Amino acid sequence: MAAGGPQPAQDEEGKGGLRTALAGLTTRGRSFLAAGIAAAVCAYVLGQSDLLRVGLLLAVLPLVCATVLYRTRYRVAGSRRLSPARVPASSEARVHLRMDNVSRLPTGLLMLQDRVPYVLGPRPRFVLDRVEAGGRREVSYRVRSDLRGRYPLGPLQLRLTDPFGMCELTRSFSTYDTLTVIPRVEALPPVRLTGEAKGYGDGRHRSLALAGEDDVIPRGYRHGDDLRRVHWRSTARYGELMVRREEQPQRARCTVLLDTRALAFRGAGPDSAFEWAVSGTASALVHMLERGFSVRLLTDTGNSVPGEGADGFAGASQESADAAGLMMDTLAVVDHSDGAGLSRAYDVLRGGNEGLLIAFLGDLDEEQATVAAKMRQRSGAAVAFVLDSTAWAQGPGGAPAGPREERLRMLREAGWTAVAVPPGTGLADLWRQADHLRATAGPAPTAGTTGGWA
Structure with a gap:
């Protein structure tokens, strides 16, 4: 019955013979069978041959129907x-x-x-x-x-x-x-934090720099390549036709971090804080892919989607629709982790150029807020949406917990654009609020890389 083609029906009970047929008798069929047997017994006791014929007819009819139906293929x-x-x-x-x-x-x-x-x-x-x-x-x-x-x-x-x-x-x-x-995906407005807002531009790093003849990195000839790009020195060295690589712009990178720690979220159901964080993550991923970014989904466990390739990002080497589908499938089944901290995610983020970092975080104690603050060091721009599960459990209008403001201050001092997430607030409004906070605070210093808030 799958999309691949029609499938034939099969007997659910397998080969059960008469037992399977009798098991399929309806209430009417069982009643006829019982009445026929009772009539046959009474006819034998009373010596009534006519009643015996009636009893046999009543008993045989459901048996014949069951046999014919069972043998009907x-x-x-x-x-x-x-x-x-x-x-x-x-x-x-x-x-x-x-x-x-x-x-x-x-x-x-x-x-x-x-x-x-x-x-x-x-x-x-x-x-x-x-x-x-x-x-x-x-x-x-x-x-x-x-x-x-x-x-x-x-x-x-x-x-x-x-x-x-x-x-x-x-x-x-x-x-x-x-x-x-x-998860539900919310359309987000195009805003700008720091760096360029588009996926390509003059300010982007190039995958290959313009270099001299000796620095050219060749590749094998492919059908349709311009023969004027043939690199004869490499062709003679490798014994096959080699061509010069064209300079290719590299897409701006964006890492979306989802905190899935069970300790960081309370409550369950479609309106819980964790479900809001998952939905917000999906919205950010789709929005950044549509803006031309190479995107990676990262969780607190250190696992990334679409995978641990050369750089782990998707969008430049594969179709954005395929990357979005893979990440949406992951978010469809993501659940709470048993981890107590964000150290594994920090180990992944400190390993290279992450570009723009967008994080959806649950409750943070002082230790985890310190770890989260360190994540900003190698990112051109970083924004964090911090949820207070206690306030979410109280519903809209619930008073936020006191320590949350201290955690937000720690993130902002480290260069984050940190936004508190009140219960029931849409991500689009918080998206604009993040841009307003960035404009008010001014551009944060970077550590050698640029990122965009698109």
């Missing part, structure tokens, strides 16, 4: 299509089901049922009256979840019944599909 194929397969939380997706009768005989009454997790809604059921030979039926239903995650759909089940309603058998398909519910 409908060649039915089904497929499922999700539209879309990746949907934001609180948004609806539509599931399209298609049934094809690939046999030469028409089917009887069919009940179509799809297995759906309860969080997506009630289990859908459809009744298909009669599908002619070579015919097709298409139905659809909607699913919706307020909770992000990956949810299996299937297997699809068919319930077969006889014309008298004596027996009902279930046959199922074997494949599943997966619906990915990603």
Whole structure:
């Protein structure tokens, strides 16, 4: 039933013979069988042959229906299509089901049922009256979840019944599909912090500098390369045609850090502080990719997405849509970590040129605030959205905890643009507030790299 093509239905119980057929008897069929047996016993005791014939008829009818239905081999194929397969939380997706009768005989009454997790809604059921030979039926239903995650759909089940309603058998398909519910993404306004706001520009570092003939780094010839770029010295050295690399601008980099420590967040559910941080991370990632940045998702555990390649960033070497999809899939299933600190993330960040750093942080004690402050050292610009889970647990209007202001001050003194996140506030407003704080405080000193706040 996956997108790859229709799948045939199979008996859910396997080869059970008569036992499987009898297990499929409906209440009506069991009643007829019991009445027939009772009538046959009474006829034998009373010596009434006519009553015996009636009893045999009542008992044999459901058995015949069960046997015929069990031996009926409908060649039915089904497929499922999700539209879309990746949907934001609180948004609806539509599931399209298609049934094809690939046999030469028409089917009887069919009940179509799809297995759906309860969080997506009630289990859908459809009744298909009669599908002619070579015919097709298409139905659809909607699913919706307020909770992000990956949810299996299937297997699809068919319930077969006889014309008298004596027996009902279930046959199922074997494949599943997966619906990915990603965090909600909020559109962010284009603002500017420090450095250039676009992904390319004269102020960007070049992947290869303009160098002399001896410093040229060649590569193998590819179909379509200009022959005027052939590097004859390297060609003679390697024994194959080599060409000079063109100077290529490197995209501005942006690292988005998500704090997932269980100690840093309280509460659960769609309106919790942690879910806001995940949604904010998704919004920042999509926004920076759309602005032309090479982006990396980093968590407090030190794990980065899309991976630990040469630089770990995505957007320059692969399509932005693919990178965004990979990071959204990761955020769809991200959960609290057991870590107590941000030291692993700091070890990753201090290893090289990280460009712009955007962090979504939970509760910080003095030690973790100090670690977070050190992350700013190698970044051209850094902005932190700090959540107070205690205030979020109290709801909108809840009084923030006193130590939070001290933590914000420590981050700002280290060069961060630190913004407190009140309960229920949209990220777009805080995005503008960060730009206002930057403009008020003036550009922070950098440590040899530039970054943009776009």
